[in-house]
Amino acid sequence: MVISEAKTVGELAAEVPSAARVFEKYGIDYCCGGKHPVKTVCQERGIALETLEDELDQAAASKPEPADRDWNTASLQSLIGHILLRHHAYLRSELPRIAELFAKVVNVHGDRQPVLFQVREIFTAMHDELDTHMMKEELILFPAIGKLESGMHPPASSIDRPIHRLEHEHENADRALVEMRELTRDYTIPNDAGSAYRALFAALVTLESDLHRHIHLENNILFPRAAKLES
Numbered sequence: 470m471v472i473s474e475a476k477t478v479g480e481l482a483a484e485v486p487s488a489a490r491v492f493e494k495y496g497i498d499y500c501c502g503g504k505h506p507v508k509t510v511c512q513e514r515g516i517a518l519e520t521l522e523d524e525l526d527q528a529a530a531s532k533p534e535p536a537d538r539d540w541n542t543a544s545l546q547s548l549i550g551h552i553l554l555r556h557h558a559y560l561r562s563e564l565p566r567i568a569e570l571f572a573k574v575v576n577v578h579g580d581r582q583p584v585l586f587q588v589r590e591i592f593t594a595m596h597d598e599l600d601t602h603m604m605k606e607e608l609i610l611f612p613a614i615g616k617l618e619s620g621m622h623p624p625a626s627s628i629d630r631p632i633h634r635l636e637h638e639h640e641n642a643d644r645a646l647v648e649m650r651e652l653t654r655d656y657t658i659p660n661d662a663g664s665a666y667r668a669l670f671a672a673l674v675t676l677e678s679d680l681h682r683h684i685h686l687e688n689n690i691l692f693p694r695a696a697k698l699e700s
Contacts, residue, residue: 470522470529472507479503479689486537487528489682491521500684501636501643540690545618545698548691549611556683557603563676564596570669578666582659588652592673595645602638610635614695628699632692639684646677 472481482488482499492499495516502510511518540548571589579585610631613624650656656670 470526472518472522474506474508476507477504478507478510479685481507481525482685483541483689485525485529486539487531488525489537489685491524491528493678493681494524495521498643498681500681500688501640503685503689540686541694545614545691545695548686549614552683552686552691553607553611556679556686557607559679560599560603560683563672563679564599567592567669567672567676568596570665570672573665574669577663578659578661584652588649591645591648591652595642598638598641602635602642605631606635614691614698617695617698628695632696636688636692639688642680643684646680649673650677 470485478492478497478499480503482492482503489499491497495514497510497514497516507521508518510516511521538551540551571585571592575585575589610628613628613631616622616624617628653670653673656674658667658670662670
């Protein structure tokens with residue numbers, strides 16, 4: 470694989486679904502940071518472009534994982550259905566569970582590790598915004614995209630403004646993920662951690678990965694395709 474000068478991280482992640490796994494390995498933001506050129510990101514992070522190209526080739530040649538489906542040719546309704554069943558359902562189930570784990574861990578370890586209070590505060594704010602965010606998608610944007618694709622009953626107003634607002638909220642979530650990872654020193658588990666502590670950090674790592682995939686599907690595939698359809 471030869472990456473051109475203009476190729477952005479988001480474009481590459483959309484064209485090669487398995488690229489997400491490689492970007493995750495190197496900590497490359499392919500969702501909210503998807504508009505940056507791949508070559509520029511590699512230079513900034515000290516990653517050899519040839520190494521990244523080789524690993525992307527290997528990922529593309531390996532057996533695809535369920536999350537690696539190419540959504541560029543699927544219907545927008547199919548993509549929306551996937552987002553609802555895979556990502557929205559996950560968040561609605563997992564966010565309350567993580568909140569409960571936080572309560573247990575902070576109660577036991579908070580006095581010795583006050584940073585946990587900061588991490589919980591960031592998580593709680595993200596949790597609240599994600600709940601509202603998903604409702605706006607499900608009640609406003611996704612039905613409007615469905616109408617656009619059907620061509621039978623076009624939405625009453627442009628989807629541009631809600632997309633812009635939702636992308637801003639994606640940036641908030643992405644920023645929260647970065648802050649939590651930094652505060653926990655990449656989710657380093659202390660020696661005296663019990664099962665709840667370990668379960669909490671494991672859940673936060675999984676949440677980060679799922680949100681990256683979730684935001685990528687919307688920012689880099691669903692929203693651009695819907696905007697192109699409207700124009």
